[in-house]
Amino acid sequence: MTSLTVIYTGLFYFATIVLIGGVAFRIYEYSRTPAPLIIPTTPAPTTNTGVAMRMAREVVLFESLFKSNKWIWVFGWMFHVGLALVLLRHIRYFQEPVWFWVEFLQPFGKYASFMMIAGLAGLWARRFLVDRVRYISTPSDHLMLALLLAIGMSGAMMTFVAHTDIVALKAFALGLLTFDLQSVPGDPILLIHLALVALLMIIFPVSKLLHAPGIFFSPTRNQKDNPREARHIAPWAAAMDRDKA
Amino acid sequence: MAAAEFEVPTLTEYTVVPKIKEGATSHVKTFPAAEASQAYLGYPWALTEDWKDRTIEKMGDLLGKYRSLRVFMDACVHCGACTDKCHYFLGTADPKNMPVARQDMMRKVYRRYFTLPGKIAPWLVGAEDLTEDTLNQWYTYYHQCSECRRCSVYCPYGIDTAEVTMAGREILNHIGMGQKYSSEILVKVQKIGNNLGLPGPALEDTLLGLEEDIEADTGVAVKLPLDVEGAEFMLVTPSADFFSEPHVESLIGYAKVFHAAGVSWTLSTKASEAGNFGLFNGSYETMQKVAMRIRDAALELGCKRIIVGECGHAWRVAYSFWNTLTGIGYGGDDPFSKKLQQQLDSRFPQPMHICEYTWDLIEQGVxxxxxxxxxxxxxxxxxxxxxxxxxxxxxxxxxxxxxxxxxxxxxxxxxxxxxxxxxxxxxxxxxxxxxxxxxxxxxxxxxxxxxxxxxxxxxxxxxxxxxxxxxxxxxxxxxxxxxxxxxxxxxxxxxxxxxxxxxxxxx
Missing domain, CATH: 3.40.50 (Rossmann fold)
Known part of the structure; x- marks a missing residue:
């Protein structure tokens, strides 16, 4: 086994552990932290079904962002939907045989990379062109976009410009999954692509990418508007009441 | 009216999003709270020597108690959707009045002391050391936020800057940087019973005077009862309704509605204030103390229904928080909330807004x-x-x-x-x-x-x-x-x- 394979194998196991462990820890932290008061942004749904629908509209359609700013919505939605399709297409590298619907998505997933790249470019342009967004942008905001763009562009290059040895890559990926380690192909574009993806996985749990799990825990979006009908009280507040009584 | 010492904006057909003007309202600082009121509320009244430790400690405490703050500190991606949504930004052009920038004043401290990247590479992620200058910025700009939540409507993650502002003010109070206005009001409401500091006898006089006015005006003896035990309705209304114009006109309106409906109702000296500035300060405990006056008054007077007068934040506290804080509402299974629930008339929502009540009567043709x-x-x-x-x-x-x-x-x-x-x-x-x-x-x-x-x-x-x-x-x-x-x-x-x-x- 080459040292390159050792490095990439180690990198991906490490990145996977950090991603899954880190996000799981964050979710644990968010769910453990109480929400002492009922604070949905109203008008808010009054039932669990209503809350699920609101959350679904928020996550799938970016409803609030649509109300807010059509440019950010267009670019943000293009990027996220493009990324989702691209990710789904990548399932094919981790299974044999490939599921029917993954096969079906293949052409869409390929071209979705352009949508993803265009969306990212639009979002990045706003960081320079809109004075308000320029003011709030930190170096990490720019680097995050650079990282995602580099991942998208290196991936699209391998799909549309210089094909990589996809059979060898799939063997490497399946090998990681089955703990039957295989060599990583030496294509430089692929190595860059893989390294950047691993980096993204590693920084996920300590970065603003936490907006992904975060939205599901956002009290203004996930709470029911039923404070007159149900008495809602956090454990720490209940303990405070008991101490006083 | 004295001439304004600042330029009043010109009215335009549509509100134009201004180009940012850094520091445009950095000079606008609300008066600090003094010893008397802060001591009563249990806060220091001058910057404590250990302000740095206390700030970080309190922030950690709030991050552990409020999921809102915890999630909101992490979730923002700086997309910019909120940047043109705050009325204070639109009116002042000060970029620190953009909701995201207001949050970032706290977020940069959160990142520095509570996150790994902020500890390792603060320059990268916009993390900054906590300094006295940071606190001064908090004091300035957390008092240029009205906690109106408009930004939370437009944020793709529902980040509510009001929660951040409340946390900011709570921390500031804990290190001796309270605001005079809110601090003094919170003392008055707890000591005297209302935000205006109107004592019981004065309230009684005012109500008698209003009764005379209404009768002189309409020829009908509309009453404004105070502290009547056994009345069916207790009306809790902002104390401004008792003597400010145009507020008092609405009080007269409520009284006429109750009169026309022919029900027994009362105001309460103890609960002569619907407002609850504990909300603004972000202190759960203070908000609960202030809200408990309403529960106590309801129990003492034995009323069956609680109606809230025209007051925005009071209605938020009443509708959304009273059940949690005081058991005014339904669904509690603890002795504390059951005691009140058994007294209240369960055919009606509790508390009820005066508009809900009036509209019900209109629909019934009363x-x-x-x-x-x-x-x-x-x-x-x-x-x-x-x-x-x-x-x-x-x-x-x-x-x-x-x-x-x-x-x-x-x-x-x-x-x-x-x-x-x-x-x-x-x-x-x-x-x-x-x-x-x-x-x-x-x-x-x-x-x-x-x-x-x-x-x-x-x-x-x-x-x-x-x-x-x-x-x-x-x-x-x-x-x-x-x-x-x-x-x-x-x-x-x-x-x-x-x-x-x-x-x-x-x-």
Whole structure:
């Protein structure tokens, strides 16, 4: 086994552990932290079904962002939907045989990379062109976009410009999954692509990418508007009441 | 009115998003709280020596107690969706009044002390050391936020800057940087019973005087009962209703409604304030203490129903938090909440907004009106932020928008809404909410009112609107003060129940 394979194998196991462990820890932290008061942004749904629908509209359609700013919505939605399709297409590298619907998505997933790249470019342009967004942008905001763009562009290059040895890559990926380690192909574009993806996985749990799990825990979006009908009280507040009584 | 020491913005057809002007309102600082009130509330009154440790410690405490703060600190991606949503930014152009920038003042400290990247590479992720300068910025800009939650409507993750502002003020109080206005009010409400510091005997006199006025005016003996044990209804209303103009006109309106309905009702000296500035300060404990007066009064008087008068943040606290804080509501299975629930009439929601009550009576045909008595008015309705985005009326989401409008249309002939993106859930704050209704903040109050004033001016010019109806004591006081800066008569603002009181037929 080459040292390159050792490095990439180690990198991906490490990145996977950090991603899954880190996000799981964050979710644990968010769910453990109480929400002492009922604070949905109203008008808010009054039932669990209503809350699920609101959350679904928020996550799938970016409803609030649509109300807010059509440019950010267009670019943000293009990027996220493009990324989702691209990710789904990548399932094919981790299974044999490939599921029917993954096969079906293949052409869409390929071209979705352009949508993803265009969306990212639009979002990045706003960081320079809109004075308000320029003011709030930190170096990490720019680097995050650079990282995602580099991942998208290196991936699209391998799909549309210089094909990589996809059979060898799939063997490497399946090998990681089955703990039957295989060599990583030496294509430089692929190595860059893989390294950047691993980096993204590693920084996920300590970065603003936490907006992904975060939205599901956002009290203004996930709470029911039923404070007159149900008495809602956090454990720490209940303990405070008991101490006083 | 003294000449303004700042430039009053010019009204425009649409509110234009300004180019940012750094430091535009960095000089506007609210007066600090002094020893007397802070000591009463249990806070220090000068910057403590260990301010740094205390700040970090309190922040950690709040991060552990409030999921909102915890998630909001992490989730922001700096997308910019909120940047043009705050009325204070639109009116002042100070970029620190953009919701995300306001949050970032706390987020940069959070990142530095509570996250790995912020500890390792602060320069990369916008993390910064906590300094006295940071605290001064917090003090300045957490008192240029009215906690109106407009930004939370537009944030793709529902990040609510009000939660951050509240946390900021709570921390500031803990290190001795309290605000005079809110601090003193919180003392008055707890010591005397209301925010204005109106003692019981004065309240009694005022109510007797009002009864005489109403009788002289209408020939009908409409009563304003105080501390009547066994009354069916207890009305809890902002104390401004007792003597401020135009607030008192709404109080007269409530009294006429109760009179026409023929029910027994009472006000309470102990609960002579619906407002709860504990909300603004972000202190759960203070908010609970202030709210407990209502529970105690309800138990003492033995009332069956609790009605809340026209007050925006009070209605948010009453509707959304009273059940949690005091057990006023339903669904509790602990002795504390059961005790009150057994007393209250379970056929009705508790607490109930006066608009819900009046609208129910109108729908039942109990109240009769002569709408022509409001014909000198062309009316529009300002949705107050805490009612619009932090509460509900009726059984359906959005009832807080339809019910007050339905009442107005039932008692008056001329009604025009303002532009759709300035009302409803997207309503603009009056500019004086959230503990900012103090003269030391007049510059941001006037500038923050700009988006609302633009929208009002449009219907005033286009539709002849001459009356801004609303249901919030703070909005009433704020507009009474601010309308003249924009060339409108202060008499153009008033409560929904002022309109009800004008048109209602009594016998």
């Amino acid at each position: 109240l009769k009106f002569d709408k022509s008595l409001n014909d000198d008015r062309v009316i529009t309705f300002h949705d107050s932020c805490n009612v619009a985005r932090g509460s509900r009326m009726g059984t359906e989401p959005g009832g807080q928008f339809t019910i007050p409008r339905n009442i107005i249309k039932a008692v008056a002939n001329n009604f025009h809404d303002m532009a759709a993106d300035t009302i409803g859930e997207g309503t603009f704050c009056c500019g004086g909410g959230g503990g900012l209704l103090t003269d030391d903040l007049i510059e941001v109050r006037v500038k923050g009112a700009l988006p609302r004033m633009n929208a009002y001016n449009n219907v005033a010019q286009g539709n002849g609107v001459n009356f801004l109806a609303l249901i919030c004591a703070i909005c009433k006081a704020q507009f009474t003060k601010v309308l003249p800066y924009y060339g409108f008569d202060r008499g153009q603002v008033g409560g929904v129940h002022q309109l009800v009181g004008t048109a209602i037929k009594l016998d």
